[in-house]
Amino acid sequence: MVVSRSLPVILTPAQEAALGRIRFALEEPAGVVLLCGPAGAGTSLILARLAAELGADQPAGMPIRTASALADAIRQDAPIGGILLVDEAHLAMPDDLDACATLVAAQGASARCVVLAGRGRLLTLVGRDSRIAPRVRLRAIVPPLTLADTGRIVESRLGDVGSDVVRTCHEITAGIPAALVRLIELATVSAGRQLTPADIETIHRRLDLHAV
Numbered sequence: 001m002v003v004s005r006s007l008p009v010i011l012t013p014a015q016e017a018a019l020g021r022i023r024f025a026l027e028e029p030a031g032v033v034l035l036c037g038p039a040g041a042g043t044s045l046i047l048a049r050l051a052a053e054l055g056a057d058q059p060a061g062m063p064i065r066t067a068s069a070l071a072d073a074i075r076q077d078a079p080i081g082g083i084l085l086v087d088e089a090h091l092a093m094p095d096d097l098d099a100c101a102t103l104v105a106a107q108g109a110s111a112r113c114v115v116l117a118g119r120g121r122l123l124t125l126v127g128r129d130s131r132i133a134p135r136v137r138l139r140a141i142v143p144p145l146t147l148a149d150t151g152r153i154v155e156s157r158l159g160d161v162g163s164d165v166v167r168t169c170h171e172i173t174a175g176i177p178a179a180l181v182r183l184i185e186l187a188t189v190s191a192g193r194q195l196t197p198a199d200i201e202t203i204h205r206r207l208d209l210h211a212v
Helices: 013-025 043-054 067-075 094-105 121-128 147-158 163-173 177-190 197-207
Strands: 031-036 083-087 113-118 136-141
Touching: 013 031, 013 043, 013 136, 031 043, 031 094, 031 121, 043 083, 043 113, 067 083, 067 094, 094 113, 094 121, 113 121, 147 163, 147 177, 163 177, 163 197, 177 197
Parallel strands: 031 113, 031 136, 083 113
Antiparallel strands: none
16 A cells, blocks of 8 residues: 555544654654554544655655555565554454564664554554563554544534534544544535534434434
């Protein structure tokens, strides 16, 4: 996966904070950085933004591996800047994580910094690995949106829709950015008139026919 340099999506404050902490952690030459959050919280988006920054001087940008390609990536030569970015790392096998520990324990130019992004299960996998756990330099957790975050995003796309609509959007999506974006995209069709909480509920049912 090669990340496009054009990433117009604005990160939420929590996502920006996680990205900033990762930037700081990567100043050290070797170690493991964990980026975790629930599905749709934006961990892949943060990793993509980081890849764009790290690979700004490279024609193809910084590659992002997935857990299924982790073993192959570990066997390859050191990537740009000695940093390996891995998404969906919660799907990695224990042997792959063990190989990561060997990677960051190497000496000199062979040592790498590995950024593992994924869901909360990743914390459990790493915690069970006695070789990799001590090498974790940072655990960056991306929480769901706050009600205020949801309000800023909704109003930036739909205008002043009122606090009741914002709260309904927040409750329906549980503060998950990806779910909120999908809801807003469909709501823009009705943006020519004043939206109500009932409208949002109807839109949500269209998105998910199984919603209660």
